[in-house]
Amino acid sequence: MKLFAALIASFPLLYPIWVVHRQTLGKNEKIERTPAEWGVEYEDIEFKTSDGLLLKGWWVAADSQRAVLLLHGNGGSRNGFHSGIFELGRWYREQNFNVMMVDLRAHGESEGKRVYFGVKEHEDMLGWLREVDSKRRFSWYLHGFSMGASTALMMKEKKPTDFAKIVLDAPWIDFHALARQELWRRAYLPSIFYGYVSFLAKSLFGIDFKIADNKKRCETLCREKILYIFERGDRLLGETHSSILSKLCPEAKISLLEGEHVGAFKHEPKTYTSILAHFLDANTT
Numbered sequence: 001m002k003l004f005a006a007l008i009a010s011f012p013l014l015y016p017i018w019v020v021h022r023q024t025l026g027k028n029e030k031i032e033r034t035p036a037e038w039g040v041e042y043e044d045i046e047f048k049t050s051d052g053l054l055l056k057g058w059w060v061a062a063d064s065q066r067a068v069l070l071l072h073g074n075g076g077s078r079n080g081f082h083s084g085i086f087e088l089g090r091w092y093r094e095q096n097f098n099v100m101m102v103d104l105r106a107h108g109e110s111e112g113k114r115v116y117f118g119v120k121e122h123e124d125m126l127g128w129l130r131e132v133d134s135k136r137r138f139s140w141y142l143h144g145f146s147m148g149a150s151t152a153l154m155m156k157e158k159k160p161t162d163f164a165k166i167v168l169d170a171p172w173i174d175f176h177a178l179a180r181q182e183l184w185r186r187a188y189l190p191s192i193f194y195g196y197v198s199f200l201a202k203s204l205f206g207i208d209f210k211i212a213d214n215k216k217r218c219e220t221l222c223r224e225k226i227l228y229i230f231e232r233g234d235r236l237l238g239e240t241h242s243s244i245l246s247k248l249c250p251e252a253k254i255s256l257l258e259g260e261h262v263g264a265f266k267h268e269p270k271t272y273t274s275i276l277a278h279f280l281d282a283n284t285t
Contacts (some may be wrong), residue, residue, distance in 0.1 A: 006259070009141050012193075019187040019189060020197055020201050021205075023182070024116075024207060025106070025115070025121075026106020026108065027075045027107060029076075029079070029107070029154055031103070032079060035074060035089065035091075037190055038060075038090045040093060041121060042058050043060075044056070045059045045100075047124070047127065047128040047131060049123075051120075053110065053112045055102060055105060055124060055128065056109040057101075059098070059132065060089070060098065060099040060101075062097055064096045064097060064098060064099045064128045065139055066097050067097060067133070067138035067139070067141070068092050068099055068140070068141040068142070068143055069101070069102070069129065069143070070085055070088065070089055070143050070144075070148075070149050071104065071121075071125070071143070071144035071145065071149070071151050071152055072085050072103075072104065072107065072108075072144075072145055073144075073145040073147045073148050073149070073262055074115055076107065076145070077108030078103055078108055082263065083169070083263070083266070084263075084269070086101075087269075088265055090232070092143075098138060102128070104124070104148065104151070105124060110212070112206075115147065115275075116206070116212075117206055117212040118151040118153075118154050118207060118211075119145060119212055122152075122155045125151060125155055126155055126158060138206050138231055139282070140162045140164060141163065141164055141165050141167075142156065142172070144166070144169065145169045146170045146261065146262050150168075150175075150212065152166050153168060153171060153221070153226075156224065157220065165225040165226075166226050166227075167229065168227070168228050169229040169264065170230060170231060171228065171241070172237060173214050173215055173245050173248070175214065176209065176213055178236075179197070179209060194218075218245055218248050218249055222248070222249035222252065223251070226253065227255065227276075228245060228252055228254045228255070229254075229255050229256075230254065230256050231257055231264050231267075232257070234260060234261045242254060242256065253279070255275050
């Protein structure tokens, strides 16, 4: 009876640990398609992170000095079944971009167990780009989805002069609000537990929720060449994050398209690529 009482008493402390563990695990889905489908040559590439993980991806060369790094979201891969990132890579190649597509740590064919909401992922990608383009031959563009968008935003903040333009599809702006929302939706943990969960994430797994938050980052990069895309049917972000962005940066370039979370390109590809082409080719911010 005492043991049962002890378990009941410790449940509020132990259950959040299990929640943080489960909700930060990656997803290594099988890579089933390659750029060979596009009728072009490509190269399998690899990179060893600073903490020893082997990441995998593709390099699709073009006769151009423009190069784009495509970054999938949490639970995705370079095959991008939800976002259509694989087909978008083909579109970029048709626009004569060199295309780099990767599996972030703990996704696809890359090693790793846990996701860090861009905190470690952006360092991985900056290191990989230094290796891929050590002679700085290319003008680099970034295009990210959800967590990949936040990763791209962190990369831009860290190296503001290294990237010509970036496209952010469904990035979270207020990570704290998003985490509180998802703790209740996925684990029925009320917001009163958020401080404890944030502490657990950092102390047990090295995931810093403060760094994952993008509010200050968006404000700092307000005048940079960034295109934000949000979906009207996004049940994860809703209208909250685009509204926060508009207040933080009234001059931000925001396109609101149809579709669910990261689904705009698959829902209306012609509209998506038309907006994208205009942004990429425009000389103004």
